[in-house]
Amino acid sequence: MKRVKKKSYPKSNFLIVILILIISTTIFFINYEKDCKEDMTCFNSALENCKTAKVTTTEDNNLFRYNIEGKQNELCIIHITLVTVDQNAGSEIINSFEGKGMKCELLENTNIMETSSILDSCSGPLKEAIYESIIEKMYGLIIENLSETISSLAE
Numbered sequence: 001m002k003r004v005k006k007k008s009y010p011k012s013n014f015l016i017v018i019l020i021l022i023i024s025t026t027i028f029f030i031n032y033e034k035d036c037k038e039d040m041t042c043f044n045s046a047l048e049n050c051k052t053a054k055v056t057t058t059e060d061n062n063l064f065r066y067n068i069e070g071k072q073n074e075l076c077i078i079h080i081t082l083v084t085v086d087q088n089a090g091s092e093i094i095n096s097f098e099g100k101g102m103k104c105e106l107l108e109n110t111n112i113m114e115t116s117s118i119l120d121s122c123s124g125p126l127k128e129a130i131y132e133s134i135i136e137k138m139y140g141l142i143i144e145n146l147s148e149t150i151s152s153l154a155e
Contacts, residue, residue: 043068047112050076061086062097066112075105078112082126096133102126 034053036042046053046068054067063084069077081101085094102124104112112118119127 047076047078047110056083061088072105075107076110078104078106080104080112080122080126093133096129097126100124100126100129 034042034046034051036046036053036055038056038058040055040057043053043055043066050068050071052068052070054065056063056065058064062082065079065081065083067079067081069079071077079101081099082097083099085098087094089097102122104118104122106112106118106121110118110121119130
């Protein structure tokens with residue numbers, strides 16, 4: 001009867017496999033994006049340390065998606081997308097805002113729910129649409145006040 005000789009592998013191969021597993025696991029957890037679903041508390045917790053996360057939330061019947069991308073030059077990079085606009089808003093507003101997004105570079109611990117305070121730190125089509133809307137409203141108010149002033153002067 002012949003003895004079956006066991007095949008032995010060098011210890012260096014075993015160490016290489018372990019090292020590859022450790023590196024792969026580390027890379028996975030560094031790039032892991034936490035899905036907070038609709039939980040803003042979860043998202044804000046991730047935002048405190050600028051950990052990658054995403055959340056979908058409804059504000060005034062508008063559906064927003066927030067994604068924390070991570071740190072860049074000591075700033076936290078967040079993408080904000082207005083996924084769907086309230087269907088009662090009118091087609092002009094829906095066309096202007098729906099599907100648009102913006103990239104924001106914020107300091108940690110910034111409250112992203114206060115849009116007016118973060119808008120200066122953002123850029124992209126959504127910010128442009130917001131500013132266009134503000135300008136249109138201001139123009140309308142100026143014209144209205146101007147016509148009232150002209151009417152009162154004419155009297």
